[in-house]
Amino acid sequence: MKNIAIIGGGISGLFSAYFLHKSGYKVSVYESSKIGVECSYGNAGLTVPSHFEALANPGVLKKGLKWMLNPNSPFFLKPRFDMDLIKWIIRFNSFCTKKNVENNKYFLRDISLYSTSLYKDLMNSTDFDFDYKNTGLLMLCKEEKTLKEEEHLIKEANELGLKGRILNQDDLKQLEPNASFDVLGAAYYEDDGRVQPYDLIIAIKNYLEKEGVVFKEDCTIKDINISNVKIDSIVDNNNNVYYADEFIFTAGVYTSNIAKKFNLNIPMQGGKGFSFKVDKNDALNFTTPMILAEEKVAITPYDSYVNFAGTMMICGEDKSIVQRRVNNIRNASNNYINGLDIKENQMDDLWAGLRPCSPDGIPYIGRSKELSNLIIATGHAMIGISLGPATGKIVTSLINEEKPDLDIEKMNLYRF
Structure with missing residues (x-):
């Protein structure tokens, strides 16, 4: 069973943790403050x-x-x-x-409708209750x-x-x-539609904790150890070292600075x-x-x-x-x-x-070309809550080495 480390405990991180856990992985989530209190907390909660x-x-x-x-x-x-x-x-x-709008409107429609359908599926699940x-x-x-x-x-x-x-x-x-x-x-x-973002995140967290997913709060990741074109481990602000097989960065705007450590340019x-x-x-x-x-x-x-x-x-x-x-x-x-x-x-x-x-208004979701066990999912601007379930499913497909349910080329990490 692979160990998965998720850095960032907002909506993208929590939905990634949920779908990865459902796929049978051992998951740990690392959050620099408290789960759900950053960008996801005061969000308007709209699915759009x-x-x-x-x-x-x-x-x-x-x-x-x-x-x-x-x-x-x-x-x-x-x-x-x-x-x-x-x-x-x-x-x-x-x-x-107009060209940018034309180039991206079908993709934004498709990923939004995909995410909405996942919200409706989750409403029928007995895993956790939430108000959608x-x-x-x-x-x-x-x-x-x-x-x-x-x-x-x-x-x-x-x-x-x-x-x-x-x-x-x-x-x-x-x-x-x-x-x-x-x-x-x-x-x-x-x-x-609409959800209550913080209540949703806490509902997912409570379910996952009961299922054995580990949450580390007030845990800022300050360094990354790399060997043989892979991330070996991450180091927090107290010099604790955490090992995993795969690392997923869903740390919002802070992901941009982290990515520079991998010589990856994801402007945000x-x-x-x-x-x-x-x-x-x-x-x-x-x-x-x-x-x-x-x-x-x-x-x-x-x-x-x-x-x-x-x-x-x-x-x-x-x-x-x-x-x-x-x-x-x-x-x-x-x-x-x-x-x-x-x-x-x-x-x-x-x-x-x-x-x-992001500069073009499109999220970044994809696997690193340089580090084989790194995935990044960020850059959702004002539609992070809307695209939360879709992000989690896409990340899980990448870990499973399966083709995602929709074409994600528009979110390519290397487009700039």
């Missing part, structure tokens, strides 16, 4: 086949410097002199094209121009075989009769996002997750509370809470939802995390 446009797309480039240098915009670049950042920006801008709902997703639009853009995207989604339609105010009222929105209309993507920047929770009230009496289209704020309702998440700050590895950015999320939400007046003291569980963003 509707996000078939890569993060690098013409819409972002069009807003360009106007957005990237405005600290109040949904997408802000904090200026700093860093050659990795400069190279990333140049590459990112080069991928903000195929709720659909609303893109709420205040401006005519944005609604027109969404009409175009809905048409494209329909051509890709995805279910979606434009809703006017009456349609919105029919879908959500107990809430009211100050918008012109919305796009409704019916294939989308941390896209800092923020989130907070608000208890349900009359204004928040709806069940469909939504994104405020102009402000890029995601609002996800659960049974007793609603999660608000948004913004993308490219600012290195700084995870501090920026109150102004949090207030921007709050103010935008108050402006879109009638009767909503979130006060600062009502915002609970404030969180900031770093989404691992």
Whole structure:
């Protein structure tokens, strides 16, 4: 039985551990903090086949410097002199094209639908309980121009075989009769859904611990020992040495620095996002997750509370809470939802995390050519929760030396 070491205890690491355990391997997970508290924790929890446009797309480039240098915009670049950042920006801008969107939309659709089908299969499993709902997703639009853009995207989604339609105010009222929105209309993507990310991760962890999977928390991997073109062992911050047959790095944005030890170039920047929770009230009496289209704020309702998440700050590895950015999320939400007046003291569980963003908006999943027992899975940006099960299944196929269920060439580790 092979020993598998997984470095990174977020959604990709946990789903990799789950499917590898189900395949009969002995699995250990190493996490630098606590399981599930990094990028996966404050995630909006959306499963989004509707996000078939890569993060690098013409819409972002069009807003360009106007957005990237405005600290109040949904997408802000904090200026700093860093050659990795400069190279990333140049590459990112080069991928903000229609061609990049066209080249990747079928792949992003396929991997998202594959992951959604795995979520539905897991709901029927008795291994662990979690709350997944195929709720659909609303893109709420205040401006005519944005609604027109969404009409175009809905048409494209329909051509890709995805279910979606434009809703006017009456349609919105029919879908959500107990809430009211100050918008012109919305796009409704019916294939989308939501989970509670942290609860899901803890449910998987609890199941795997009972099954004998080892979890090492507060365990930062600081060094790698290599011999005969293989990783021999990993070393943590307390100089403990851990041996395994295969090593899988699912450490989010930090994987980029680790990869440099193998002379592997996988450019990434941390896209800092923020989130907070608000208890349900009359204004928040709806069940469909939504994104405020102009402000890029995601609002996800659960049974007793609603999660608000948004913004993308490219600012290195700084995870501090920026109150102004949090207030921007709050103010935008108050402006879109009638009767909503979130006060600062009502915002609970404030969180900031770093989404691992590749320059072309496509994840990295694959086996190293230089080190035969190394696999990397990272770079999921804002769709990590959405692609969690698919990532775990693909990693397991690579360990099993089987062909994955879909073509993963787009996620090639060596494309840059």
